[in-house]
Amino acid sequence: MANGLAPRWAALLEPRVPRTAQEKRDLNTMKSMANLKRALRQCFRYPGTLAGILISALGVAVLWGGNIGALYPVIRVALRGDSLQSWIAEEIRDLRATEPEIDAATSVQPDGTVNQAEGKVNQVARDRHLQLLLTAQPWVERLFPASAFATVVMITVALVVSTALKGVFLFLNAMWLARLVQRMTYDLRRDLFRHALQSDLVSRGKEGTSQFMSRFHTDIGYLSTGMDRLFGHAIREPLKIVSCLIGAALISWKLLFLSLVLTPITAWLVKLLAGSIKRASRRAMEDVAALFGVVKETLDGIQTVQGNNLEPQVRRRFRQVSRDCLRKSMRIAYYNSLTKPVTEVLGIAVICIALLAGAHLVLNQETHLFGIRMSERPLDQTSLLVFFGFLIGATEPARKLTEVFHAIQGASAAADRLFAWLDAPVAIQSPRPCVALPAGLTALEFHNVSFGYRTDQMVLRSISLQVRPGETLAIVGANGCGKSTLINMLPRFLDPDHGQITWNGVDLRQIKLRELRGRIGFVAQQPLLFDDSVKNNIRAAKMTMSQFELESVARRARVHDFAIELESGYETSVGVSGQRLSGGQRQRIALARALARDPELLILDEATSQIDLESETLIHESLAEFSRNRTVILVTHRLSSLRLADRILVMDRGIVCDLGTHQELMARCSQYQRLNDSQRQAA
16 A cells, blocks of 8 residues: 555655646746846845835825825815815815705615615714814914915915925935946846856857847846836836825725726736737847847957958848847837737726716716715715826826836846846856865876766867976877867866866865966966056956066066057056957967966966967067976977977877877877978978
8 A cells, every 4th residue: 555655645746847838838937926036136135225215206106196186275265266264164064064964865765765874874974074174174274375366376386396396206216216226237247247257168158158248238138127117117106096096085986996997907908918028028138149149259250251251141140130139129019019009098998987977976966876875975076177187197107007017027038037047057166165285286187087068079088197297298189189178177167077187186176266276377379368558467367466576577478578668668558358469469468467376387278379480489488487397288289389398298089199208209109290290391
């Protein structure tokens, strides 16, 4: 029996896999809402700013409804040549005088029966109204003028002042809202950039720079707009609606309820359109990322494009991707454009229902509609006009709320993409706890190391190698044989799939990344120079360098002689990616930056492959000085660089072919002989 029940219990405990299309849509909706909530939590880090937004929005809403309510005393009292004092006194007299009549009228039904409960309700409402007027009477007599025109002047001035005060609240609301959204944007961009700095070469190869830039700019833009609408319109406009609805309910809450009977239909249609907008927004973001990729790829290789007359092909590809973006954007515009007329038609339908019902009650001086009591007393024209004013005052904020739905759907789609990136596991991290390394590199070993960018295609296969401390090891081989992949494992840009690499007997994966990379100098084939001065590009590796140390390192890297001849010396800006300098000058600055750290291990990946002979000679002189009693690994295909090497490692198709000195390899390694012959012929 236990054996029979076990599979059933296991099946119940396992997470349910969605099978139908509707279940998958529901699951995706739940995930999207979870991501949107995470974005909201970013905003809740600033409770003071949120409180300011809420208070200022409440002030705007109260003054919005108050300004509409101010029409009542103007129309009902002042424009009839009366004063507020005489009007309130007359209302009190009428309520006291009509008490028996009201009680009788409210308790006797059209069929002749007596409804005691309704009579009691109406009595309570009349007493509440009378008490309110009695409380307000001394204040009205004390604060308001006795003449009708002076009353109009006073109310007009009050309207101007309240409108100005509402403007102040609007200004504060906008400023606090901007502060909240900008801080959230700053936090997300910081997190994205930090995550990008931790990414490994495999992840960067899969996603690409254009995907990251699309998330960094477009997706965060969508999310910022959504948060702006959510904490702006979604707070302020409903409060304005509530303010107007409260005013309308004070006149006749039953008539208000009847007027809003179509509201659920409006909400359902807006929700239906919102789902379509979200799906279209997600697809549009993906197309924008593809468009960024085309533009970046073209501009990075503009010389290749122009030199090979590839402009027609590039334009054709750009047009294709742009048309996809256009089509998705037009679909979003279609849904956005459809929402406004739908909401306006239903909004005017609400007004028309109220107009018909109210006109029937006022023109016929009735209190019942369809056998249901709408008010204690027949409504007058002034009350009905102000009631319509409140309804119209509520429709404008309701229309703006449709923009909130659009923005939130775009923000939800952006949040899905952003947090999918942020939640992606960081493949290469510092271990906890870390193993501290003693000073000095005494042993660097590869133990049966294998690696592949894809599981079905290994780039390195069972590499075993020992690098002697203080030696210069050159790595040679045909393109694609795995040379750069091998050395990229030393600073842990990549980690082996199998095997291990040890530094003084310690697995590199047990060493803190900052400590490991702090003891390695790395110069790539295409070194990155920042759009800054020569001095700051060298000091980037060690910001505490003095001017004397800076110039000493610059001389060792053969930078000093050309730096002092620049227009501003060491303070000269090198331009974006060092474009104001020659290739050899960029390489020497990159070498100086690496030497500034005084690394125990220096790695050069084809560092002299694309520079002139003079620059190469200068770099070789620098390396010859620096490599004394220091471990250097260089990847190269130039014979001149091999003269610096104590030993040479020959690789082919991810394996080690041979290892030895130049003379030893020339005597026994056919692969090295072919490489050497091809280099001599190319020279």
